[in-house]
Structure formats: structure tokens, C-alpha cells
Amino acid sequence: xxxxxxxxxxxxxxxxxxxxxxxxxxxxxxxxxxxxxxxxxxxxxxxxxxxxxxxxxxxxxxxxxxxxxxxxxxxxxxxxxxxxxxxxxxxxxxxxxxxxxxxxxxxxxxxxxxxxxxxxxxxxxxxxxxxxxxxxxxxxxxxxxxxxxxxxxxxxxxxxxxxxxxxxxxxxxxxxxxxxxxxxxxxxxxxxxxxxxxxxxxxxxxxxxxxxxxxxxxxxxxxxxxxxxxxxxxxxxxxxxxxxxxxxxxxxxxxxxxxxxxxxxxxxxxxxxxxxxxxxxxxxxxxxxxxxxxxxxxxxxxxxxxxxxxxxxxxxxxxxxxxxxxxxxxxxxxxxxxxxxxxxxxxxxxxxxxxxxxxxxxxxxxxxxxxxxxxxxxxxxxxxxxxxxxxxxxxxxxxxxxxxxxxxxxxxxxxxxxxxxxxxxxxxxxxxxxxxxxxxxxxxxxx
Amino acid sequence: xxxxxxxxxxxxxxxxxxxxxxxxxxxxxxxxxxxxxxxxxxxxxxxxxxxxxxxxxxxxxxxxxxxxxxxxxxxxxxxxxxxxxxxxxxxxxxxxxxxxxxxxxxxxxxxxxxxxxxxxxxxxxxxxxxxxxxxxxxxxxxxxxxxxxxxxxxxxxxxxxxxxxxxxxxxxxxxxxxxxxxxxxxxxxxxxxxxxxxxxxxxxxxxxxxxxxxxxxxxxxxxxxxxxxxxxxxxxxxxxxxxxxxxxxxxxxxxxxxxxxxxxxxxxxxxxxxxxxxxxxxxxxxxxxxxxxxxxxxxxxxxxxxxxxxxxxxxxxxxxxxxxxxxxxxxxxxxxxxxxxxxxxxxxxxxxxxxxxxxxxxxxxxxxxxxxxxxxxxxxxxxxxxxxxxxxxxxxxxxxxxxxxxxxxxxxxxxxxxxxxxxxxxxxxxxxxxxxxxxxxxxxxxx
Numbered sequence: 001x002x003x004x005x006x007x008x009x010x011x012x013x014x015x016x017x018x019x020x021x022x023x024x025x026x027x028x029x030x031x032x033x034x035x036x037x038x039x040x041x042x043x044x045x046x047x048x049x050x051x052x053x054x055x056x057x058x059x060x061x062x063x064x065x066x067x068x069x070x071x072x073x074x075x076x077x078x079x080x081x082x083x084x085x086x087x088x089x090x091x092x093x094x095x096x097x098x099x100x101x102x103x104x105x106x107x108x109x110x111x112x113x114x115x116x117x118x119x120x121x122x123x124x125x126x127x128x129x130x131x132x133x134x135x136x137x138x139x140x141x142x143x144x145x146x147x148x149x150x151x152x153x154x155x156x157x158x159x160x161x162x163x164x165x166x167x168x169x170x171x172x173x174x175x176x177x178x179x180x181x182x183x184x185x186x187x188x189x190x191x192x193x194x195x196x197x198x199x200x201x202x203x204x205x206x207x208x209x210x211x212x213x214x215x216x217x218x219x220x221x222x223x224x225x226x227x228x229x230x231x232x233x234x235x236x237x238x239x240x241x242x243x244x245x246x247x248x249x250x251x252x253x254x255x256x257x258x259x260x261x262x263x264x265x266x267x268x269x270x271x272x273x274x275x276x277x278x279x280x281x282x283x284x285x286x287x288x289x290x291x292x293x294x295x296x297x298x299x300x301x302x303x304x305x306x307x308x309x310x311x312x313x314x315x316x317x318x319x320x321x322x323x324x325x326x327x328x329x330x331x332x333x334x335x336x337x338x339x340x341x342x343x344x345x346x347x348x349x350x351x352x353x354x355x356x357x358x359x360x361x362x363x364x365x366x367x368x369x370x371x372x373x374x375x376x377x378x379x380x381x382x383x384x385x386x387x388x389x390x391x392x393x394x395x396x397x398x399x400x401x402x403x404x405x406x407x408x409x410x411x412x413x414x415x416x417x418x419x420x421x422x423x424x425x426x427x428x429x430x431x432x433x434x435x436x437x438x439x440x441x442x443x444x445x446x447x
Numbered sequence: 448x449x450x451x452x453x454x455x456x457x458x459x460x461x462x463x464x465x466x467x468x469x470x471x472x473x474x475x476x477x478x479x480x481x482x483x484x485x486x487x488x489x490x491x492x493x494x495x496x497x498x499x500x501x502x503x504x505x506x507x508x509x510x511x512x513x514x515x516x517x518x519x520x521x522x523x524x525x526x527x528x529x530x531x532x533x534x535x536x537x538x539x540x541x542x543x544x545x546x547x548x549x550x551x552x553x554x555x556x557x558x559x560x561x562x563x564x565x566x567x568x569x570x571x572x573x574x575x576x577x578x579x580x581x582x583x584x585x586x587x588x589x590x591x592x593x594x595x596x597x598x599x600x601x602x603x604x605x606x607x608x609x610x611x612x613x614x615x616x617x618x619x620x621x622x623x624x625x626x627x628x629x630x631x632x633x634x635x636x637x638x639x640x641x642x643x644x645x646x647x648x649x650x651x652x653x654x655x656x657x658x659x660x661x662x663x664x665x666x667x668x669x670x671x672x673x674x675x676x677x678x679x680x681x682x683x684x685x686x687x688x689x690x691x692x693x694x695x696x697x698x699x700x701x702x703x704x705x706x707x708x709x710x711x712x713x714x715x716x717x718x719x720x721x722x723x724x725x726x727x728x729x730x731x732x733x734x735x736x737x738x739x740x741x742x743x744x745x746x747x748x749x750x751x752x753x754x755x756x757x758x759x760x761x762x763x764x765x766x767x768x769x770x771x772x773x774x775x776x777x778x779x780x781x782x783x784x785x786x787x788x789x790x791x792x793x794x795x796x797x798x799x800x801x802x803x804x805x806x807x808x809x810x811x812x813x814x815x816x817x818x819x820x821x822x823x824x825x826x827x828x829x830x831x832x833x834x835x836x837x838x839x840x841x842x843x844x845x846x847x848x849x850x851x852x853x854x855x856x857x858x859x860x861x862x863x864x865x866x867x868x869x870x871x872x873x874x875x876x877x878x879x880x881x882x883x884x885x886x887x888x889x890x891x892x893x894x
Contacts, residue, residue, distance in 0.1 A: 016877075043869065044809055047812075294878075302887075312860075323866055324868055324870075332872075334868060361488055393872070396844075396869075396874040398847070407866060410851070416749055419742065420742050420850060421740075422742045422843075425773075425779075426843025427772070427844065430490075431459050431511075433745075440470065440749075
């Protein structure tokens with residue numbers, strides 16, 4: 001089959017690049033090949049196990065793709081001939097392309113260094129409905145579950161399984177949960193929230209072994225202590241799916257991601273890479289990064305699709321900011337850009353300021369929540385390097401306010417006199433809006 | 448008494464300027480004079496009548512001022528001698544100042560052209576606790592109430608009194624409620640939400656007369672029809688309190704606001720004006736504006752206070768964006784910058800794009816709400832002139848994301864590839880984030 005634009009991979013990056021490509025170049029034929037019959041909404045996966053109750057409620061629909069006339073094939077690309085511009089698939093189809101986009105995603109890292117990682121009832125969290133359905137069926141019958149690795153996925157799955165009444169122990173090697181995303185004061189709030197909800201949280205300790213005969217019966221920690229469990233979920237990060245890319249001749253970086261420029265172009269002409277499989281660079285330093293986020297993937301997908309035939313956006317994607325948020329019960333957590341810890345590690349000369357207020361005004365309105373904002377500011381320039389937010393559900397968009405401040409190169413002075421909208425039922429007070437108050441605190445520390 | 452920085456007025460602008468001034472210039476003596484014993488949180492006033500239940504729950508505390516060592520006097524400045532730099536008060540005190548800030552606020556407009564406007568039980572909504580307490584006591588005993596004027600205050604008060612089981616009719620002269628803030632499609636959603644909650648909404652019709660012997664018994668509309676009521680609330684806007692400013696020799700603009708420059712300096716050296724009494728200019732055109740918002744007042748207060756002794760922020764307040772939001776039941780509404788109607792009136796050559804999605808993903812999560820975003824874009828430059836949002840409570844911060852896009856001069860291209868953070872429980876999906884999708888729709892219409 002002959003197509004103009006061929007996309008390999010059907011998750012967030014693949015979908016958005018297909019839709020944006022078709023929308024921006026309506027005269028082109030756009031084809032998407034993916035392995036999965038049904039696509040999981042990636043960030044929705046933890047919620048299958050509690051709130052949603054089933055993977056069927058977490059399916060990313062094809063309607064948007066179909067409406068635009070994008071061809072979808074459930075198949076797997078096995079080889080790419082970059083000279084003839086042809087892909088061959090498992091179902092023995094041949095696709096010729098003009099532009100090829102790798103959106104091959106990522107897969108869970110398996111902790112091969114932990115003995116017992118391959119026992120029965122030792123699971124990972126891949127973005128694969130078939131696997132997840134089996135996992136869920138098994139977990140339904142079990143009670144004691146250990147989650148290893150307290151990144152966003154590990155934290156969210158722990159909280160969701162806990163909602164279902166399971167006895168959950170969450171184990172994290174680093175001193176805090178979500179420690180690579182948040183500074184300790186935010187992680188500690190999240191630890192407290194999880195503990196209050198009944199999740200047992202162990203930090204600063206490693207799992208030495210996963211025990212059991214055939215099937216998991218617990219873990220042994222580095223200090224020799226044992227914890228019983230009927231299942232273990234390993235959520236220790238993801239690695240890019242780049243085997244096909246490597247065989248195709250695409251250059252991978254030292255972390256195994258496909259090297260790309262700011263327009264998501266690889267080293268081979270007419271081949272692009274986006275999403276979890278594509279190289280990321282940190283926004284403020286340009287350093288290589290391993291961030292994997294559906295929202296980043298979607299931004300990359302748009303950049304690639306808009307610039308396939310000519311460069312129509314200029315310097316609009318100079319790096320990945322990394323804007324995350326999550327929710328534990330009545331508390332939510334958001335981060336954009338660099339944390340204080342990472343900024344210091346990167347040798348930035350920084351000042352920080354935190355302010356805690358309330359996200360409604362007056363503060364005793366019914367669904368009010370404390371709201372804490374922390375800003376990380378480069379000392380001499382006043383540039384906003386990062387921000388963290390704790391509070392109610394408005395955190396999800398408030399962190400995007402900070403994200404925009406970072407990508408628009410706003411400085412502490414801009415924030416000091418920034419105009420914000422406030423409303424009693426929806427936001428903090430204009431006189432004590434935590435983002436602005438945190439900026440004031442930073443400003444006082446400026447040289 | 449001798450003070451360095453003297454502030455007249457104790458609402459949002461006065462408070463924030465006092466705190467910012469003291470914080471930025473800790474060696475200075477800061478004094479605030481206000482008429483009210485207890486200060487109302489301005490935007491919280493409508494909520495006194497329903498959700499809060501009492502003005503006592505809507506008091507802006509003095510703790511923040513006191514903690515910083517700001518002197519507070521409950522008094523009224525009667526005269527300002529600009530040459531001797533002395534104020535005299537009702538309580539016969541004399542205050543000498545180095546810097547003087549007018550934060551004298553605004554008061555409700557009275558519809559003197561409507562016969563009967565001065566009858567008993569015909570009320571306005573001033574920011575005055577004593578008046579509001581009397582009003583609330585009276586309304587408690589009444590059932591049928593007419594609200595004239597459907598700006599934010601009129602809409603919010605109608606909804607709150609309706610919550611208390613009152614029979615409310617909201618009457619608006621313009622074709623839609625909140626018509627000067629929103630384009631019709633948003634106003635219509637708000638009208639529908641109000642109506643579903645039991646508020647009778649009449650638009651496009653004027654009140655000819657307020658009837659009754661001594662006390663209100665109803666209104667007669669322009670079409671001759673009569674509506675019975677035991678009370679009328681007139682919420683037809685506010686006018687700046689500038690009598691003292693005028694007597695002092697400050698120049699007022701054609702709308703009666705105190706003329707100021709970008710640093711809130713008036714025509715008299717060392718006298719500043721901020722908040723509702725100070726001149727506003729529209730952000731994108733520089734045209735005079737009558738916008739009065741607590742959040743704008745707070746931004747102006749910061750600009751004035753930071754720049755009292757030397758200009759420390761540059762060009763950071765080039766005009767008022769006007770970022771509003773409100774809430775009616777499960778629906779919320781936000782606007783930043785120009786609406787389509789106002790942009791066209793201003794002769795901007797614009798394109799607009801709207802996208803409706805869901806503010807959670809997957810969309811059937813429990814507290815999910817439809818979310819509509821509309822963008823107003825200048826055609827040739829791609830500059831973001833304005834945005835409107837309808838949705839759940841996250842609207843309150845999402846409109847600030849758009850507000851930041853406007854003040855950071857982001858263009859449609861920046862939005863197209865903007866990085867946003869998304870999370871199932873907190874935001875729309877990254878693949879169908881309404882703000883970005885609306886930008887895509889605009890981009891397709893670009894020349």
C-alpha cells in the first residue's frame with residue numbers, strides 16, 4: 001500500500017501526529033499502524049484498578065482518527081527500508097511512505113537485578129490491554145500487594161488498589177516517593193496523604209529479593225526484613241521501544257532514545273520520532289532527559305506533524321519542561337520545570353520561595369483546600385526555572401499557569417505584577433494568591 | 448502623626464499596597480486609613496446571601512497587615528493638602544506623608560433614571576458590612592426578589608438567593624447576561640444553568656419603573672408588563688470614588704477615574720492611585736476601560752508599592768487584561784482579554800476557534816464536566832487577544848493559563864506547540880486538551 005505519511009505506533013503521540021498531520025495537510029494520505037487492537041489512555045491506566053474498574057472504560061477511541069479519514073492498521077512493522085522508503089509488517093503487508101514517523105513508545109523496565117523478578121504474580125504495568133486485563137483479574141482475587149517503585153504510576157496504582165480495599169505496601173529506594181519529580185516537602189505531603197488513606201509507604205530502602213516458590217509470597221528488603229505479599233507490581237520506570245529504530249539505522253542517544261532535532265527529525269531524511277521513543281532535552285539546560293509524559297508526546301507530535309513538509313513553526317519547541325500532576329484523595333500535586341534539588345544539581349544559582357494559602361476565598365468555603373506554591377528562580381536573571389504546587393483539584397491547571405510562565409520566559413518581575421483572575425468559589429484570594437506571594441518571597445531574596 | 452507611606456482605603460488594593468510597600472521597604476512606616484471597621488472580601492459579597500450565610504464569614508482579616516507592623520486607622524480622610532503633604536480626617540487627626548496612595552474604591556451606581564429607585568426595599572450592593580447586614584436581615588424575611596442588572600454580581604447574587612429558596616427574577620437590558628464579559632454562546636450556557644436552577648432570567652428588556660407605595664411591590668418593564676416583588680436589588684455597575692481625589696487636584700479621566708501612568712503615578716508627585724478608583728486601559732488597545740476587578744486592583748497595588756521610591760519593574764503593567772471567572776452550580780465560566788464581540792468592535796481583524804472536550808480523561812470519570820475553550824486571535828500576527836472557557840471548577844485556573852498567554856505575548860504558534868500537563872483526575876486529555884485544540888482550529892484559519 002502506498003501512503004504519504006506513515007505513523008508507527010497508536011498511543012498518544014501516534015494519534016495526535018496522525019490527526020495533526022491530516023488536519024495540516026488534508027491532501028495527504030495518512031496511515032497509522034499499531035499493534036494493539038484497542039489503545040489504552042496511558043495516564044488512565046492506574047485508574048483501571050480502582051476508580052474506573054475496567055480497562056474497557058479507559059479506551060482511547062478511534063473516532064477522531066476515523067472521522068478525519070486516517071487509515072488504521074492493527075499490525076506490526078518488522079522492517080523499514082529507508083532507501084526504498086518501504087515498511088514490511090508481521091501480516092506481510094508492504095507500506096510505502098513519503099514521511100515516516102516513529103511513535104513506538106516505551107515499555108516497563110524489568111528489574112532483572114532483583115532475584116525473583118520473573119516469578120508468577122510479579123507484574124509490570126505495560127500499556128497493553130490484554131496484559132492489564134489478566135493482571136486485573138488476578139489482583140481481584142488477591143489481597144496483599146507490594147508495589148515497588150514510587151514514581152507517579154506506582155503511587156497512583158497503590159492508591160487505586162487501596163481504594164478497592166487491598167492491603168498495599170509501596171516501597172521506594174529513594175528517600176521520598178516521587179522524588180525525581182518533587183522536592184521533599186511536596187513528597188512528604190503525598191506520603192502523609194497516602195498513609196492516611198491506608199497505604200503503607202516504605203522509603204529509602206531497596207528490595208533485595210522477591211520470594212516464593214513458583215508464585216510470589218513476599219519480598220526481602222535490604223535490611224533483611226520480610227514483607228508478605230501475594231503479588232508484586234514493579235513500577236520502576238519505562239525504557240524507549242527503539243529496536244526497530246536501531247535496525248532502521250536511526251541514531252540512538254546514550255539513554256537509548258532516538259536522536260532528534262527541534263523539529264523531531266532523525267538522522268535519516270523523512271523519518272521523524274516523537275513521544276516516549278524520541279530524545280528529550282531539558283528545557284532550561286538542554287541536557288538529555290528521560291522524561292516520558294503523554295502531554296510532552298502530544299506537543300512533540302504536533303511539532304513533527306506541522307513541520308513535515310516545511311518548517312512552519314520557529315524555535316517553538318526548545319526542550320521539554322516536564323509538567324506533571326497527580327491526585328491522592330483530596331490532595332493534588334503538580335510540578336513544572338526544575339525542582340530545587342535538580343536545579344542545584346545542575347549548578348544553577350537559585351533562590352526559592354514558598355507560600356501556603358487557601359484555594360478558595362474566604363478560606364472556609366466548603367471545598368476549600370490548602371494550596372502551597374513553590375517557585376525556583378535563577379538568581380541573576382530572575383528567570384522562572386520551575387514550580388511546584390500542592391492543593392485541591394485546581395492544581396491540574398494551576399501548574400499549567402506556571403508551565404506557561406516557564407515557556408514564555410517570564411521572570412520574577414513579570415510574576416510580581418502578573419494579572420490573574422480570581423473568584424471565591426474557584427481560586428485563592430487575589431490578595432493572597434499563592435503563586436504571586438511565592439514570587440514576592442523570591443523577589444525579596446533577589447540580589 | 449507622621450508616616451512615610453499613607454494609604455487611603457482598606458479593601459483589596461489598599462491592603463495589598465500596604466503589605467507590598469512594607470515588605471519592599473521594611474524601613475518605612477506604613478499607615479492605612481479606612482472607613483470600615485471590618486472589611487468585606489469584595490468578590491465574596493454575593494456569597495454572603497447563600498453559601499456563606501453571613502457577612503461575618505466574609506471578613507478580610509487584618510492579621511496580615513498587623514503582622515507586618517502596618518498602622519491601621521478606622522477613620523475618613525476629608526482633605527489632602529498636596530503642598531504640605533498632610534491629610535486631615537473626620538476624627539480630627541492629621542497625618543503627614545511622604546508617599547500617598549489613593550485606594551478609595553468604588554460605589555454602586557444608582558439608577559436615578561428609574562422612578563422608584565429610592566423606595567424602601569430597593570437596594571444596591573455596596574462593599575459595606577453595615578449596609579449588607581441590614582440588607583440580609585430584610586431579605587431573610589422576603590421571598591420574591593428582582594435583581595436588575597446581570598453582570599457578575601447580579602448573576603452571583605441571584606444564584607445565591609435562589610439557593611436560599613427565594614423566588615428570583617433577574618432582569619438584564621442587554622440581549623444576554625454577562626454580555627459585556629462573554630460572547631453570547633457562553634452567556635447562553637450561563638442563562639441555561641441559572642434557569643435550570645430556578646432563577647427566572649429576562650434579557651433584552653429594561654425596567655421602566657420600580658413600583659410600590661412606600662416600599663417596593665414590583666417593577667414595570669418597558670413592554671408594559673408587571674412583575675411582583677417584595678424587594679429589588681440594583682446591580683448595574685460601580686463608579687469610582689473620586690470626590691476626594693478631585694478636591695485634592697488629581698486629574699480625572701472622562702469616566703471619572705484618577706489618571707495614572709504605568710506605575711500608577713497621578714499628576715501630583717508622590718500621589719498614586721490604584722484599584723477601582725484608578726484609570727484602567729485595555730491591554731491590547733490602550734483604550735480607556737471601566738473594568739473593576741479585585742485581581743486587577745491587587746496587581747496595580749503591587750506595581751505602585753514596588754515602584755514608590757524608584758522604578759524597579761519595567762513596562763510590566765501595560766494595561767488591564769480583565770480576567771474574570773464565575774460559577775453557577777456545577778458550571779463555571781472564565782474570560783481573559785477581549786471577547787470576539789469587543790475585538791470586532793475595536794476593529795481587530797480576527798479569527799476565532801472553539802473546541803468542546805471534557806475536563807477529565809477518560810471522560811466518564813465521576814466529576815467530569817464538558818469544557819469549552821474559545822480563542823480570539825489577531826489574524827496577521829497570530830497574537831492571542833482573548834479567550835473564554837466554560838467547564839467545571841478548573842476553569843478558575845485554566846483562564847489564568849490563557850491570561851498568561853496574553854500577557855506573555857504568546858501567539859497561535861506558541862499555543863500550537865505549547866507544553867501542558869495533564870492528569871486523568873484533574874484535566875482534559877493531552878490529545879484533546881480544549882485550549883490546544885481551539886488553537887489548532889484557529890491555526891487552520893490563519894492566512
